[in-house]
Amino acid sequence: MTNLLLMIGVFGFSFVVGYILISRIPTLLHTPLMSMTNAISAVTILGVLILFSAESTRTEQIIGSIAFIMAAFNLVGGFAITDRMLRLFKKKEEGAQE
Secondary structure (H helix, E strand, C coil): CHHHHHHEEEHHHHHHHHHHHHHHCCHHHHHHHHHHHHHHHHHHHHHHHHHHHCCCCHHHHHHHHHHCCCCCCCCHHHHHHHHHHHHCCCCCCCCCCC
């Protein structure tokens, strides 16, 4: 039960700090910020894998699974959007089709 309360406390604190930081970022810096959130999501996935390697309760496993799914969704979506944005800056070759 103590671990669950600690996890909820860390989540709440992270949510508040993340919201405050992201809401103050200028629009021009959102692309570099997306790269940073991809890195944070990768760290979250590693943390979940470490959680699953140790003995944990069913509740911790469920919360870890939800964190894994959300982080994986953010990671894949972030890379897809970054790739799409990078393609906008590539010069189109004449006669090339997309």
